[in-house]
Amino acid sequence: MSWEGMDRRKFPRVMYPCMVKLVSSDRTQGPILAHTENIGMGGISVTLKNEINLFTAVEMEVDLLDLDEHIIAKGKVVWKVRRKSIEKIKPMFYDIGIEFTEISKKDNDRLRENLQMLIDKGTQLSKPYI
Secondary structure (H helix, E strand, O other): OOOOOOOOOOOOEEOOOOEEEEEEOOOOOOOEEEEEEEEEOOEEEEEEOOOOOOOOEEEEEEEOOOOOOOEEEEEEEEEEEEOOOOOOOOOOOEEEEEEEEEEOHHHHHHHHHHHHHHHHOOOOEOOOOO
16 A cells, blocks of 8 residues: 555644553553654554554553643544565564544643644654555
8 A cells, every 4th residue: 555645634743752552442452552653633643563453443541741641532543554574574563543533622632732832843744644
């Protein structure tokens, strides 16, 4: 699958490496700890060693690294892309896009404030691949 032609984003994403803990609704894996590739008002993109199936519901705990409480949200996997292996000794990774489906007003407002601050500082926006 090509990245080109896949731009369906409603919200811009900021290149911001937050810590995130994911728990899938099917509980086939334990909690997954990862970093975001980017984050926006509509969701996050993470890179994982193991794939999560499309449309799987997830619970998320996002640490914006701003010394405040973690953002708690629910979401669903809306896209996934398997990265090409560059070297034989490195494991395959998956880029996973997760859309927020449930987030409190308080956490939503805090996310908006943090993203606006990052944009105002000139933080790079993500390429619009979804």
